[in-house]
Amino acid sequence: MYMLLSVKNLATHFHAGPGKIARAVDGISFDLQQGKTLALVGESGCGKTQTAFSIIRLIAENGFHPNGEILFQGQDLFKLDADAIRSLRGNDIAMIFQEPMTSLNPLFRIGDQLEEPIQQHLKIAKGESRKRALELLERVGIPDPQKRIDDYPHQLSGGMKQRVMIAMALACEPKLLIADEPTTALDVTVQAQVLGLMSDLQKQTGMAILLITHDMGIVNQMADDLCIMYGGRIAEYGNQGEIFKHRVHPYTQRLFSSIPKLEKSDLLLDTIPGIVPSATEYAEGCRFADRCSEVMDVCQERESEVHQISANHQSVCHLLDKTLANRPQHRSATNAIPVCKIEDHALVKIRNLKTYFPVRKGVFLRVANYIRAVDNINLDIPKGSTLALVGESGCGKSTLGESILQLNPVAQGDVFFNDQNMMHLKGETLKKFRKHMQIVFQDPFGSLQPRMTIERIVGEGLEVHQPDLSPQERGQKIARVLEEVGLQASIIERYPHEFSGGQRQRIAIARALILEPEFLVLDEPTSALDVSVQAQVLNLLKELQARHQLTYLFISHNLSVVRYMADTVAIMYLGRIVEQAPVDELFNIPRHPYTLSLLDSVPTLENRKIFKPLLGDVPSPLNPPTGCHFHPRCPIYLNEEPGSVLKNKCTTQYPEKVEDKHSFVACHHI
Secondary structure, three states: OOEEEEEEEEEEEEEOOOOOEEEEEEEEEEEEEOOOEEEEEOOOOOOHHHHHHHHOOOOOOOEEOOOOEEEEOOEEHHHOOHHHHHHHEOOOEEEEOOOHHHHOOOOOOHHHHHHHHHHHHHOOOHHHHHHHHHHHHHHOOOOOHHHHOOOOHHHOOHHHHHHHHHHHHOOOOOOEEEEEOOOOOOOHHHHHHHHHHHHHHHHHHOOEEEEEEOOHHHHHHHOOEEEEEEOOEEEEEEEHHHHHHOOOOHHHHHHHHOOOOOOOOOEOOOOOOOOOOOOOOOOOOOOOHHHOOOOOHHHHHOOOOEEEEEOOEEEEOHHHOOOOOOOOOOOOOOOEOOOOOOOOOEEEEEEEEEEEEEEEEOOOOEEEEEEEEEEEEEEEEEOOOEEEEEOOOOOOHHHHHHHHOOOOOOEEEEEEEOOEEHHHOOHHHHHHHHHHEEEEOOOOOOOOOOOOOHHHHHHHHHHHHOOOOOHHHHHHHHHHHHHHOOOOHHHHHOOHHHOOHHHHHHHHHHHHHOOOOOEEEEEOOOOOOOHHHHHHHHHHHHHHHHHHOOEEEEEEOOHHHHHHHOOEEEEEEOOEEEEEEEHHHHHHOOOOHHHHHHHHOOOOOOOOOOOOOOOOOOOOOOOOOOOOOOOOOOHHHHHOOOOOHHHHHHHHOOOOEEEOOOOEEEOOOO
């Protein structure tokens, strides 16, 4: 194996206004061998993506490289002209991006977008390029490629779009694939499919992969080497296995300890205080110093030298300098998770809840069919507890949360809150009732009105439900709730764009808490956040729950987060609950094959797994499969002999629930 890519002292800076320079990447070096995978890891704003853009010469017009070189197959890419770089891109170096929804042009068919790089770089005719495109779609596991090649992007699922992006990247068989957060927007099952595909293709072609991610489980599953970035510089670099076993930089240690595990813990997650500094405001010395619990005076004065831990492991930290006296030791958080009293009484009871959206066709818009988003759900959520709702995108989780809050007018059934049936409430009565239940949305960037101040955003509910409050009383309430979520009252005149993702989500939580509700629907509240910020928000939710005896419906597809937050877990598939159990029971003894598949898809920080991805995508709720909805993807069903009793049952009858005191499962195999 030879050295394919060698980055030496790379700096990528940007003009950011009069007299301001943003040092996004500031003197980094690493190597990547042919056939190997190097993971770049760090929080948002640490310079990972700009490193990738520097390699393919796609930085913004206000960017420049004050120093450094990038050697690809021994050739300095900075010395190539525009035509040579254009030829290199897509041919020898390819890139797949984080968001498959926006990376494909919605106006062009999949085949046209696949054929473009083939025709441009390989100079082959239209007929041959289509044949090559079909081969690529088949290679990346797109079902029925003859049909899909003429589809538009909106007709594909998220996982299929990402497969198409991988096919485009592989069109010219590149030697280097840069993958920028390739699975962040995907479900855990689709993530496993995509990672397995990338791993298989790497073995077949011998390409190298530069993998940008913030998920340490993916790093453990995929990477040979690991580069931890912070503030545009490298904090720790070396063999992935060595770093996982012996983490020496405080930033690396805190990143790992902030990750929720699949094993149960009684301790709060370790958190990293503060946020990543702006690239225009880097201080002298170690850039992590202001957030480091082991900081020394020398850290503020100058950056450490590179310390060689072993032949394949190095780090930049003054704590490794044995000549310094009184070096502090790493201190992990040891605070226990605050316990919330859970009552026997169910605060929220759901009975036979259905949300069917009508599909209208024809000139007279007659109802032709229904989308069965929520299909006959029964749930109890005891006061003070957290019920986690888990499933892939399209399973109906968010629709169920909205239906409980009476935000879907087509919902039918019964939702009892403190034994009062909300479905019978209308108009002003329902409006008054809403203050008892609130929602926190997934995207802190999209759920806050950008033209309103924080004071107006947080206090909006008071205008509706407590309009008689004096300005002074209103201000006191807003200040109090902001302090509760860890924000200063002085921010009230500022706007959402002035805050980080974690701070915005705290503002969203404050908005939900201002009316002192008893029940919160938390719809993927941390999925858009870095792992370090996620830990802060999860700890906050635990503390608030214990302080106010809050009841949570926690919607998520992140099973590690669910393990940390939940008391009970309900697994949802295509509008129905297929398994429900106390959190320890469900994680230790999963019974439904769908639950098993979800757990098997999660990459862990321990041993690498053999990829066993769940096949296919969630079917359309417009035409769900007959019998058990899961049977077309079920490993048990697919391994059954044709014509067996179980196979016939799975295709003709929806399974009855097998129940005990605290759990149930709906599966013919049980």
